[in-house]
Amino acid sequence: MIPFNKPYMTGRELSHIAQAHANGHLSGDGPYTKQCHKWLRENTRASAALLTHSCTAALEMSALLLDLQPGDEVILPSYTFVSTANAFALRGAVPVFVDIREDTLNIDERLVESAITPRTKAICVVHYAGVACEMDLILDIAARHGLKVVEDAAQGIMSTYKGKPLGTIGDLGTLSFHETKNIIAGEAGALLCRDNDFAERAEIIREKGTNRSRFFRGQVDKYTWVDIGSSYLPGEITAAFLAAQMEAAGEITRRRLDIWNRYHAWAERYEDRSIVRRPIIPEACEHNAHMYYLLLPDQQARARFIAGMREAGVQTVFHYVPLHSAPEGLRIGHAHGTMTVTDSHSERLVRLPLWVGLEDQVDVVMNAADEVLAGL
Numbered sequence: 280m281i282p283f284n285k286p287y288m289t290g291r292e293l294s295h296i297a298q299a300h301a302n303g304h305l306s307g308d309g310p311y312t313k314q315c316h317k318w319l320r321e322n323t324r325a326s327a328a329l330l331t332h333s334c335t336a337a338l339e340m341s342a343l344l345l346d347l348q349p350g351d352e353v354i355l356p357s358y359t360f361v362s363t364a365n366a367f368a369l370r371g372a373v374p375v376f377v378d379i380r381e382d383t384l385n386i387d388e389r390l391v392e393s394a395i396t397p398r399t400k401a402i403c404v405v406h407y408a409g410v411a412c413e414m415d416l417i418l419d420i421a422a423r424h425g426l427k428v429v430e431d432a433a434q435g436i437m438s439t440y441k442g443k444p445l446g447t448i449g450d451l452g453t454l455s456f457h458e459t460k461n462i463i464a465g466e467a468g469a470l471l472c473r474d475n476d477f478a479e480r481a482e483i484i485r486e487k488g489t490n491r492s493r494f495f496r497g498q499v500d501k502y503t504w505v506d507i508g509s510s511y512l513p514g515e516i517t518a519a520f521l522a523a524q525m526e527a528a529g530e531i532t533r534r535r536l537d538i539w540n541r542y543h544a545w546a547e548r549y550e551d552r553s554i555v556r557r558p559i560i561p562e563a564c565e566h567n568a569h570m571y572y573l574l575l576p577d578q579q580a581r582a583r584f585i586a587g588m589r590e591a592g593v594q595t596v597f598h599y600v601p602l603h604s605a606p607e608g609l610r611i612g613h614a615h616g617t618m619t620v621t622d623s624h625s626e627r628l629v630r631l632p633l634w635v636g637l638e639d640q641v642d643v644v645m646n647a648a649d650e651v652l653a654g655l
């Protein structure tokens with residue numbers, strides 16, 4: 280069976296972990312965490328970058344930094360992973376769902392302004408498949424209404440919008456290093472702060488609401504409880520693993536793009552015959568080949584495609600179950616306008632295997648798909 284995902288190891292993870300072991304510093308914010316922070320600052324140009332346990336944790340930190348109160352509203356797409364909504368819901372905020380664009384499956388920026396009410400505090404965009412949202416328009420809307428912008432850039436490391444790394448365009452950005460993402464550490468993430476205004480408080484929230492980081496830098500002579508917070512920092516073993524991945528980020532992205540481009544060239548013939556729709560990358564976006572998906576004509580065709588591929592020994596998957604119609608979304612969320620594109624695309628989308636090391640088997644996947652698509 281060709282799996283849908285297979286974590287790629289660069290070969291240097293274990294020696295870094297051995298070094299962390301030898302360093303004898305296993306809790307957070309040791310030398311490897313500092314190395315990862317430096318890599319993130321250099322590669323994203325964010326003012327501040329903080330490793331977290333997960334992108335979910337970084338989103339929760341964002342909700343704390345925005346001081347969300349029960350009843351506040353956050354505008355976000357329904358077509359996303361649950362954490363995008365949960366982070367705000369945990370503060371009692373209401374997720375207000377807006378439909379997505381037909382081309383990129385990102386939040387439809389033209390629908391955002393009409394979803395704003397006096398209770399709206401923030402817009403949380405998701406850069407689906409590592410392809411950027413229309414950030415200029417979203418930042419403009421946010422500025423005119425005094426709203427903060429959070430970028431869920433879980434899938435967006437090494438991607439850019441008009442040359443700017445994703446996660447550094449809005450006020451706050453979150454990255455994921457979950458093993459299904461491009462750069463991995465099992466479970467890990469990062470919070471990026473574009474400017475310095477959030478950076479100091481982010482450090483405190485991440486360290487249980489204490490000014491411990493300032494204490495370690497010698498800026499205060501004791502550390503104490505100064506704000507609400509939690510424990511959001513990973514240990515050094517995780518950071519050591521991640522450091523190895525970061526060192527290879529350029530190579531990983533290039534190899535993923537090669538596979539993506541092969542799929543894209545192959546799928547053109549089916550798009551020409553209206554059997555599939557391929558991903559669309561707007562001109563302003565440079566993407567990281569996080570995902571290769573196809574949109575099939577309908578849900579039945581997708582079910583037959585996934586079953587046929589499985590019989591041929593290739594695992595393909597779909598996502599997301601839209602949040603506006605999920606039980607918790609119905610209970611606490613609010614859909615602004617129709618969710619036509621969200622509903623239609625989420626029923627028709629299928630993802631092909633894409634991982635570093637798949638190179639030798641891409642032809643096997645495409646040949647299997649040729650057979651299955653011919654019989655649809």
Ligand SMILES: *Cc1c(COP(=O)(O)O)cnc(C)c1O
Pocket residue numbers: 332333334335336359360362363405431433434454455456457466467468
């Ligand atoms: C993967 C993902 C997350 C969650 O990332 P974790 O690091 O597993 O918490 C959140 N949002 C989106 C869009 C994702 O793809």
